[in-house]
Amino acid sequence: MSSTELRLSTFCGFDLDRVPALKKALTEVPGAAAGQSRAVGVTVENAYSALARGNGVSPRNLGLDDGSQGTDSDRSGFTAPSRDAADVAADIGRRLAHLLACQKLQEDGYTIDPSRVFDDEPAPSEQKIKAALAQAKTLIDRDSQWNNTDDVNDLKNKLVGLTAAEAEAVVGQLSDPDLKALNEAFTERHIGIVDISQGLDNNGRIAIANALYPGLSTDQLHRFASAMTSLAPALGGTDGSGNQDQNGIHYQWSNGQLFIDGKAAPSEIQQGDLGDCWFLAGLGAEQQVNPNFAQQHIRDNGNGTYTVTLYQDGKPTPITVDGQLPYNNWNPPQTSFEHSPSGASWVQIYEKAYAQSHGGYANIEGGYGNVSMHDLSGKSSNRVDPDDTSLNDIRSKLDSGVPVTVGTNSHHSGFLWLHSDETFDNHKLVTSHEYIVQSVNNSVDPPTITLRNPWGQGANPPETVTLTQDEFNGHINDVDFGG
Known part of the structure; x- marks a missing residue:
């Protein structure tokens, strides 16, 4: 032969x-x-x-x-x-x-x-590939300011309807300048005094990432995702913008493992320069009562992308993100937001997916643990005043598998109490901060409750703090129960 x-x-x-x-x-x-x-x-x-x-x-x-x-x-x-x-x-x-x-x-x-090539999928259609490329070329050849929303959404719908093989073929035909032009077309913007909307809304960006990212080869995924910055959650506008930790903030591909030895623990949570303690505390509380929670809700797509299952109105909502994480321009660069001491990336991927679902990192600053746990599990949750519960009740909830977080009081000092303190009780607690409830000890007198700070290891205040019932009643603003 x-x-x-x-x-x-x-x-x-x-x-x-x-x-x-x-x-x-x-x-x-x-x-x-x-x-x-x-x-x-x-x-x-x-x-x-x-x-x-x-x-x-x-x-x-x-x-x-x-x-x-x-x-x-x-x-x-x-x-x-x-x-x-x-x-x-x-x-x-x-x-x-x-x-x-x-x-x-x-x-x-x-x-x-x-x-x-031997996937159990419908045979790829060259007609669908050509139709998507033709619509992409229409947007590429036109100045982005003249691309109307209908044209952009037409391309979005064509891309979302592609199989993995078809998506690979489409992306492979687009040059790097083509992808840059499409990124401009996808970027959401509002123009003029009549507030003309252009580009894709957040749901449209999520739909494209969900449809294309999991099936692309690693090479094409890196080309596409690196150019399509509009598909990633926005980095700017956070309360810490301009801080040293966010100096030169940018997306960079991470080489970290998703899980270390297939395991995940609340101790791997270490909040960075982003005010999302409430979200991270809720995540840690869920992981504490179910050590397989993150593993059950993150799917590694094998090409540098991950699909995280969040919940909206109690219904599962997949959010696919790539492995690019927010880094600053230190030497060497460090992750600006969540940065696990173990090197595992599961918390960072969760944080990015949650930011994606809200349209940007700035949009997940400030909140309560009950909202976080509802969005993470889809189960009903509630927030109560500390006077309406007890350490014994919290212990009972933990023993039955219910995740619990607490929020601390604000604290002021100085002349006329005008200064808003970051910590209080001899730097024992962070003010207006969400904590994971780790345990309750009823065998001592008085009973105590131990909290985990999402700031994590090496932080001051410390990673864990134990309070008596009186300290709990005096320092805690709210108690949040998950489902």
Whole structure:
């Protein structure tokens, strides 16, 4: 066989002659299995009859019902092939159609991902690919200020409708300048005194990321996501903007592991220069009562993207983000917001997904633990005054698997109490700050409650603090119970 013939008969390691032959053979298995089953049954029936004649008795005396041996495929061992072969053949048929369509795309000059050519997805449509590229070119060739929302949403709808193979082909045809131009078209802006809206709203940006990110190859994902900064949550406008920790803040790809040894713990939470203690405390409280919470709600897509399941009005809402995280321009750069002491990135990915769902990091500053836990779990939650609960009640809730956070009081000092303090009680607690409730100890007198600060390790005030009932009543503003 010549090298040309070999190339034509194989594609991405698949033999284009043998795969169809396998499908055909599997299609024939149910009929062959039934025939073999009948043959075995007849053989067994003849053996019983011969045995009966040799003993001068009726076959019924040997427990043989007339005709049963000819149809008892289960006893003859042919049930599984008869039942499953047709489904397997259909599965291979779908994958084969996908494989051949990917081969055609490559022949026509499109980029394909060799690792995805045998996916069980609908065969990619070159017509859909061309339609998406044509609409993209319309936006690319036009100054972004003249791109109306309808045109941008038309491209969004075409992109959202693509399969993984189709998305790979579309992105592969777009140059880096093309992607930059599309990013400008997608960027949401309001123009003029009549407040004309252009670009994509947050739901549109989330829809594109959810649809395209999980299926792209790593190379194409990095090209696309690095150019499409409009699809990531905005970094500016936070209360700490201009602080040293946010000096030169930018997105940068992270090499950290999602989980260390597949585990996650509240001690890996370490709040950065972002006022989202309420969100991180809620996340830590959920993880504390369910050590697999984060693992159950984050899916690693295997290409540098992650799909986080949040909840809106109690309904699961997937949010897909890439692995680029907010870094400053220190030497070496450090993550500006959440930064786990273990090097795991699961908290940062959760924080980014939550910021994405709200349209930017600035939009998740300030809140209460009950809102965080509701958005994280989809379960009902509530916030109560400390006087309306007790340490014993909180202990009971924790023992039954209910996550709990608390918020501290504000504190003022100085002339006429005009100075707003950051800490109080000899730097024991942070003012107006959300804490994870770690435990309640009823075996001591007086009972105590131990709180974990989402500022994390090495912080001052300390990572954990233990309060008596009186201190709890004096320092805590609200108690938040999850579902």
